[in-house]
Amino acid sequence: MLVFEPKELFYNSVVVDLGTTGLNPANSQIFQIGAIKPTQKRIIVFNQYAYIEENPAFSIKRIDPRDLKNCPPEREVLREFWDFAQDREFIVSYNAWFERKFLEKRSKKHQLAYEGHSYICLMETFSYFFSTDRVPLPLAVRECLGFSPLSWHDGKIGAYLAFRLFGFFCFLDHTVKIEPLCCFIDHNVQYKPLWAHTFFFIKAIRWKGKVPISSNKL
DSSP states (O other): EEEEEHHHHHHTEEEEEEEEEETTTTTTOOOEEEEEEEEESSSSEEEEEEEOOOOTHHHHHOOGGGTTTTSSHHEEEEEEEHHHHTTOEEEEEHHHHHHHHHHHHHHHTTTTOOOTTEEEEEEHHHHHHHHHOOOHHHHHHHHHHHHOOOOOHHHHHHHHHHHHHHHHHTTTOOOSHHHEEEESSSSSSSSSSSSHHHHHHOOOOOOOOOOOOOOOOO
């Protein structure tokens, strides 16, 4: 377990959400990277689209490939993102496994350097905090922040929602603890480490009341 002052972790992180053409980085592309980097004075937003020839995820992400024809290639967008994130130790996202898989495998394909970051998963953080199953980002936002975003969102909006959620968990107490991400056997103390020292979740004090989670309320 690592322990930080809330501001120490908050200002050493960049929050990310991706738009991709599919679920497998071996044959799918990143077409949008939305990222937010907080500083003491303001937040800095990175939002860049990449050119793609086709987009099987059009029905989900509502992106027409014809609108991206003048955008830079994926390699250039990834290079710009790593420059943007180079001064931060932690990459925070709602589904850290998905973001890491795409960021690193697509960077490797383009022969770009990407080593050195750890990842914080907000989905696992929410699951631990409420002792519940993993839920979509809009549901987590509703339960923690009290408003209901649309179930559909692009990378920029996704990064903003994840940023708000990260702030919620980061400033719950006078210290913030992050634990290597685990695969929970149940929601007691039994778990097994998966990616220690690479993936983390915020180990906030667990909510004592049962939170009603229902995906049909989206």
